[in-house]
Amino acid sequence: MHPDLDQQRSLARRLRELPDEAAQPYGWREFQRRSGARRRAGQGLAGGRALATASVLATASVLATASVLALGIIAVWTRLGGWSPHSARLTPQAAQPPAGRTAAMEHWLASLPSEPAVVHVGTRAAVTGLEDRIAQVDDLLSAERLDEAHPARLLALQQARTRLVGALVQVRYAETLADESR
Amino acid sequence: MKKFYLTPSWHMLIASSAAACVAVAAPGPPPAAVLPEVRADGDLDAQLDAARKRLEEAAHEVAQLSSQLSGSVIQQVMPFEPGHAIIGVQLEPATGTAGARVREVSPGGPAAEAGIHVGDVIVAVNGTELKGREPARQVVRIMRDVQPDATVQLRVLRDGKTRELSVTARPGPAVLASVHGLSDLGFGPFPEWHGALMLHGPLMDMELATLTPRLGSYFGSDQGVLVVRAPADGALKLEDGDVILAIDGRQPTSGSHATRILSSYQPGEKLTLRIIRQHKTLEVDATLPESMGRIRKDMMWREVAPRERTEPARRVLILGRDEA
Numbered sequence: 214m215h216p217d218l219d220q221q222r223s224l225a226r227r228l229r230e231l232p233d234e235a236a237q238p239y240g241w242r243e244f245q246r247r248s249g250a251r252r253r254a255g256q257g258l259a260g261g262r263a264l265a266t267a268s269v270l271a272t273a274s275v276l277a278t279a280s281v282l283a284l285g286i287i288a289v290w291t292r293l294g295g296w297s298p299h300s301a302r303l304t305p306q307a308a309q310p311p312a313g314r315t316a317a318m319e320h321w322l323a324s325l326p327s328e329p330a331v332v333h334v335g336t337r338a339a340v341t342g343l344e345d346r347i348a349q350v351d352d353l354l355s356a357e358r359l360d361e362a363h364p365a366r367l368l369a370l371q372q373a374r375t376r377l378v379g380a381l382v383q384v385r386y387a388e389t390l391a392d393e394s395r
Numbered sequence: 396m397k398k399f400y401l402t403p404s405w406h407m408l409i410a411s412s413a414a415a416c417v418a419v420a421a422p423g424p425p426p427a428a429v430l431p432e433v434r435a436d437g438d439l440d441a442q443l444d445a446a447r448k449r450l451e452e453a454a455h456e457v458a459q460l461s462s463q464l465s466g467s468v469i470q471q472v473m474p475f476e477p478g479h480a481i482i483g484v485q486l487e488p489a490t491g492t493a494g495a496r497v498r499e500v501s502p503g504g505p506a507a508e509a510g511i512h513v514g515d516v517i518v519a520v521n522g523t524e525l526k527g528r529e530p531a532r533q534v535v536r537i538m539r540d541v542q543p544d545a546t547v548q549l550r551v552l553r554d555g556k557t558r559e560l561s562v563t564a565r566p567g568p569a570v571l572a573s574v575h576g577l578s579d580l581g582f583g584p585f586p587e588w589h590g591a592l593m594l595h596g597p598l599m600d601m602e603l604a605t606l607t608p609r610l611g612s613y614f615g616s617d618q619g620v621l622v623v624r625a626p627a628d629g630a631l632k633l634e635d636g637d638v639i640l641a642i643d644g645r646q647p648t649s650g651s652h653a654t655r656i657l658s659s660y661q662p663g664e665k666l667t668l669r670i671i672r673q674h675k676t677l678e679v680d681a682t683l684p685e686s687m688g689r690i691r692k693d694m695m696w697r698e699v700a701p702r703e704r705t706e707p708a709r710r711v712l713i714l715g716r717d718e719a
Contacts, residue, residue, distance in 0.1 A: 322502045327508075328605070329650075330604060331603070331604050332602065332603045332604065332651060333451065333600070334599060334600070334602065334603060335451060335598075335599030335600060335601075337651055338599070338658055339454055339455050339457075339458035339459070340458070340651070341503070341651055341654055341655050342459075342462055342568065342658070343462060343503075344483075344502065345481070346465055346466075347483070347501045347504065348481045348501040348505065348506075348567075349469070349568055350465060350501075351481075351485045351500075351501045351504070352567075354499075355485045355486045355498075358487065359487075359529070369468050370469075372468070373468040373469070376461055376465060377461055377462070379461075380457050381458075381502060381503070383457050384458050387453065387454035390450060391447045394443060394447055395447075
């Protein structure tokens with residue numbers, strides 16, 4: 214076998230062996246703690262221009278770090294098949310999405326306030342659009358399951374739900390970061 | 396007329412209310428006291444604004460593409476099924492008791508907002524007790540007759556106790572009529588949902604805050620949504636500091652609710668806003684902006700007739716007028 218192919222397979226295998234639950238960079242409480250720490254640091258140097266610059270740089274670095282981490286998570290999920298458009302196909306052979314991953318994402322979502330204190334309408338529309346789509350898929354899943362639909366249909370809907378919840382996590386994370394940096 | 400602007404003191408007020416909201420909503424240590432904003436270097440401010448904008452744009456794209464992908468799955472599973480009101484739960488038959496067990500609750504969905512939990516057993520819907528062999532199917536059947544925005548009364552069993560919960564049903568999002576060959580026809584990223592105007596139009600930069608009692612006391616209202624930043628280009632004729640009391644008679648209870656209401660309109664539609672401006676209540680007639688960014692103007696919405704009389708019509712996005 215060509216060594217490049219062998220290396221690729223080895224990488225794919227190692228990625229698949231990663232734990233199901235890709236932890237968020239940090240949770241809401243940690244977010245609050247860091248925010249508080251930044252503000253306290255700001256109080257100590259109040260009025261200083263150096264502080265202002267440091268504060269902005271710190272926020273920018275948080276944004277940049279989070280973006281890099283988010284991209285990393287997306288990359289891993291893509292490798293794991295969670296974000297592949299092919300997973301939307303109605304193939305019964307497709308792997309069942311890991312329930313633990315979705316549960317972890319939903320747990321994280323439940324730990325957030327229902328909305329930021331100041332709502333940025335563009336981003337909120339993205340959030341509400343996803344929430345409504347997930348609710349629609351859930352209602353469809355209920356009806357399909359009760360009608361004993363073909364397993365492939367249920368699987369496709371379940372995968373769509375997982376993808377939507379993943380997207381909602383990312384959008385809410387971005388919303389929280391943007392809100393905190395204002 | 397004297398114009399009303401959000402001065403730094405208003406921002407302070409909003410920010411402190413924001414901190415209070417966070418403290419109530421998120422358990423754990425209280426947030427640090429809000430400090431006066433320190434003016435930063437202009438260039439860095441601009442860079443931060445640009446970074447934030449990129450972050451938000453990426454979030455919009457993730458949401459839009461994910462929604463598109465799921466839309467095509469929904470179409471494959473149930474092509475052209477007329478939409479109906481949704482509450483956002485997955486149900487299954489309960490074991491050991493008559494009722495429908497809640498298997499999943501949609502995050503941010505109507506049932507979640509109403510306080511429905513996974514594991515709750517629904518024993519009655521709108522006063523009708525669930526009996527017989529297929530209670531979960533009964534709930535699905537009842538829900539098909541519920542209109543969007545209607546209140547559904549659910550009686551649930553949780554930890555052996557009965558609770559009455561009110562769920563406000565939402566309209567199901569529109570489903571795209573056709574997704575084949577879009578790129579060949581020059582269609583860019585497809586809107587595919589009812590909130591497209593909010594993602595790409597002049598309303599996207601509008602900022603709203605839910606009116607808390609403390610904020611409300613300054614504006615002379617205990618309800619409504621505060622306009623922190625009005626839409627660009629004078630869209631909707633709103634100004635910073637207005638309080639939106641109603642949109643065509645629908646009273647927004649939060650920033651999210653106002654966003655959902657506005658998302659239900661199409662470009663060019665007219666609406667009437669009841670607002671408080673400088674302690675005076677006004678009715679403002681406005682038109683939703685036509686500008687929808689990358690969305691082609693020859694797309695149109697069309698009512699699709701229901702297959703059964705009991706099912707409501709729904710709106711779908713149709714490709715160019717030639718196909719109308």
